[in-house]
Amino acid sequence: xxxxxxAHSSPVNAKVESMxxxxxxxxxxxxxxxxxxxxxxxxxxxxxxxxxxxxxFTVVVVLPVERYDVELPQGVIRIDTGAEFRSRSVVxxxxxDVLVALGGGAxxxxxxxxxxxxxxxxxxxxxxxxxxxxxxxxxxxYIDDRRVVRIRYFNDPIKMAREVCxxxxxxxxxxxx
Numbered sequence: 001x002x003x004x005x006x007a008h009s010s011p012v013n014a015k016v017e018s019m020x021x022x023x024x025x026x027x028x029x030x031x032x033x034x035x036x037x038x039x040x041x042x043x044x045x046x047x048x049x050x051x052x053x054x055x056x057f058t059v060v061v062v063l064p065v066e067r068y069d070v071e072l073p074q075g076v077i078r079i080d081t082g083a084e085f086r087s088r089s090v091v092x093x094x095x096x097d098v099l100v101a102l103g104g105g106a107x108x109x110x111x112x113x114x115x116x117x118x119x120x121x122x123x124x125x126x127x128x129x130x131x132x133x134x135x136x137x138x139x140x141x142y143i144d145d146r147r148v149v150r151i152r153y154f155n156d157p158i159k160m161a162r163e164v165c166x167x168x169x170x171x172x173x174x175x176x177x
Contacts (some may be wrong), residue, residue, distance in 0.1 A: 003027075003164065004037045004096025004120075005177040006111040008104035008130055012172075016044065016128045019157045020102050021051055023125065026161035028055045034165075037062060038091045039085075039111075041070045044102065044120060060097070064088040089114060096120060098167050100160070101135075103128035107136060116143045116151065121167050127155040 007020075024089040027034060035058040038045045045061075052059050053073060063070065064085045072078050081088045089111050093099055099115035101108050101124040109132055115122045126133050136153045143151070154160035 001031060001033065001165075001167070002037055002095060002097045003033045004092050004099040004111070004115070005045070006099060006101040006104060006108040006132075007038065007048055008102075009040060009107060010105075012047070012128070012130065014104065016103050016130070017047055019021050019125060019128065020044070020048060023100075023102065023157035023161050024048070024055055024057075026158045027164065028057065030162050031165035034058075035060060037092055037096055039088055040064070040067060041072055041076075041105070044104065048102065049073065055082055060095075060173040062088055062092045074177045075101070086110060093118060093120065098123065098164060099162060101125060101132055103130040103132050105131045108132045112151070113143060116148055119148050121149055121152070122153045123154065123160055123164050124155060125155070125160060126153050 036052050037060045039062050041049055041061055049059055056127050061072055062079045065082055068080055081091050093111055093114045098121040101112050105124055112122055124135055126136055139151055
């Protein structure tokens, strides 16, 4: 299963880091075959990549053209998209079987909206104190009246990881050509 991770591009507080660490540890235990896809290597995304590597996850970083200068750690699979930040998000979400939002701002919320529009299962960590917490108030279950996919919200990172892994048998890979 390829799990897209939407996360803040800036550093976050220790509470969010602790929640993310718990999520990753449980994810590793519940679905060790998972590959993680992220849109960069800075801020919370960097924290996720570094922690995921410690847990021996396969990690793919889908970079925007504006940030090709970033040096990635050994073992990370790098994709230089040729696309700007928002367009890079299309590649990230389209390549994922599910999307997990670990907290962030507009970019994280754009990726949640994209995943919903593409019919991808979406899981959002709440109580992070970040702007993406507002998604639950704005869209408690669905983004619009089409009801494409129910957005799942969790304030417990361990429970969220378990639910994401339950999605694995139902994840559908979209291919072109």
